[in-house]
Amino acid sequence: MNSPLHTPLCDKLGIEYPVVAFTHCKDVAVAVINSGGFAVLGEALHTPDEIAADIKWIRERIGGKPFGIDLVLPSSVPAEKSVAELLAMIPQEQRDFEQHIKQKYNVPDPKIAPNIHVWGGLDQKRAMDQLEVVFDERVPVFASGLGSPAFLLKRAHELGIQVWGLVGKPRQAKRQIEAGTDVIIAQGFDAAGHTGNIGTFSIVPQVVDAARGTGVPVIAAGGVTTGRHLAAALALGADGVWTGSLWLTSRESDLNMPLKERLLEAETEDTMYSDCISGYTMRTTRSPWHDEWMSDAAPEVLKPPLQMILSSNYIQGSLDYQRKDLMTEAAGQGIHYIKEMKPARQILSDIVEEALDVFDRFAG
Amino acid sequence: MSSTASLGDAPLGQAPFRSGFDAALTGLEAECDGGGPLEGTHFAGRQYFTGRLTGHYRDFGPYPWRWYLLDSLTRKPDGFTHDSVWCDGESLYPVSDPAKSIEQYCKTE
Numbered sequence: 001m002n003s004p005l006h007t008p009l010c011d012k013l014g015i016e017y018p019v020v021a022f023t024h025c026k027d028v029a030v031a032v033i034n035s036g037g038f039a040v041l042g043e044a045l046h047t048p049d050e051i052a053a054d055i056k057w058i059r060e061r062i063g064g065k066p067f068g069i070d071l072v073l074p075s076s077v078p079a080e081k082s083v084a085e086l087l088a089m090i091p092q093e094q095r096d097f098e099q100h101i102k103q104k105y106n107v108p109d110p111k112i113a114p115n116i117h118v119w120g121g122l123d124q125k126r127a128m129d130q131l132e133v134v135f136d137e138r139v140p141v142f143a144s145g146l147g148s149p150a151f152l153l154k155r156a157h158e159l160g161i162q163v164w165g166l167v168g169k170p171r172q173a174k175r176q177i178e179a180g181t182d183v184i185i186a187q188g189f190d191a192a193g194h195t196g197n198i199g200t201f202s203i204v205p206q207v208v209d210a211a212r213g214t215g216v217p218v219i220a221a222g223g224v225t226t227g228r229h230l231a232a233a234l235a236l237g238a239d240g241v242w243t244g245s246l247w248l249t250s251r252e253s254d255l256n257m258p259l260k261e262r263l264l265e266a267e268t269e270d271t272m273y274s275d276c277i278s279g280y281t282m283r284t285t286r287s288p289w290h291d292e293w294m295s296d297a298a299p300e301v302l303k304p305p306l307q308m309i310l311s312s313n314y315i316q317g318s319l320d321y322q323r324k325d326l327m328t329e330a331a332g333q334g335i336h337y338i339k340e341m342k343p344a345r346q347i348l349s350d351i352v353e354e355a356l357d358v359f360d361r362f363a364g
Numbered sequence: 365m366s367s368t369a370s371l372g373d374a375p376l377g378q379a380p381f382r383s384g385f386d387a388a389l390t391g392l393e394a395e396c397d398g399g400g401p402l403e404g405t406h407f408a409g410r411q412y413f414t415g416r417l418t419g420h421y422r423d424f425g426p427y428p429w430r431w432y433l434l435d436s437l438t439r440k441p442d443g444f445t446h447d448s449v450w451c452d453g454e455s456l457y458p459v460s461d462p463a464k465s466i467e468q469y470c471k472t473e
Contacts, residue, residue, distance in 0.1 A: 152429075
């Protein structure tokens, strides 16, 4: 009898287990790939040269196995903005509130100030420059973590590159499937970062229905941290799971140790869907910054990227001086189940075994 | 490519684009499932808009990657101070028929 974990996604990628690790850490990606899973490296923040170097580094360690690169494609850009205009737009009230938080919690200044002078108006250019590396290197899988990849499908397919799209609404899935996207990642509200507002249990079967008969595999994302989640995702009709928070505290992860400890201590209620970090709503772990901006005394949260300009010094200061009490990171609601720092290989093995136990229980 | 398109003047640091205008789109009410990367971080965020297309568009790169200008915004994120927003064409949904693509309303290619 075939393994219940062997799905069309496994055949499409030539992998053993239908578990996709989304990570910003090369070591995690390599460990997961070499353990039978699949990994997508998030490179949205990197320059084209850095992306090319990372691709080379990974290829040297995985012996021809496939891997993916994730970029963030913008899908909306304000009509005009400049850095000087943005800085001038931060009201004194919000500046004063930032200083209040800094003094109340003794937030240190960052060792090197975040470089805000490269911000603003670069959205399409940055994405296009990064995409050229993906094309030049013929990366096996390109994943668009936000925004539709429809415009690049023809060129990618001519180069033999699979294109994956991450969606937060069923209509986005239908549009991308019609355009020819190879794999759809259905991301629920439980997820870290920029989630939609539909829960994982609701969006996954809707996207599966949209993909029915097309041969397009669907991957479930949002709150997936255990083998029970994997089994449930497959029961909903998904062909695999997309996991992110799961790997943040792995041995291989390059997050600093106090932040790993903070994440291991975090509970589901500690992940907050808030716009106080960036001005965009996103799920991050609770911190004094969140508490203050949710208090009655807080002024109005600013629009992107003004709020990020305010929060960036706080975040960088907490990391530079390893202030666990101040730290925050994007993490999903499944964080409750992440309690140990384990090697990536063991994390994957534990998920697989637990999922198989679930299927055995139902079969027997 | 549109016959009305012309080379646009890209601000410093931005990708060059070709500008165009399609009168068939002017006034069409649309929703944008928008968002983008957060500068200086590895995070990204979603933003949702509703407004009316002006008919102006921009084509980036050889693909091309087409963007439309959405104006007269009736829905935008809290604190979003701009009156208009450029939206990726594939992320736009006509309010009257979200199953249709914007391209299906275009007179130009």
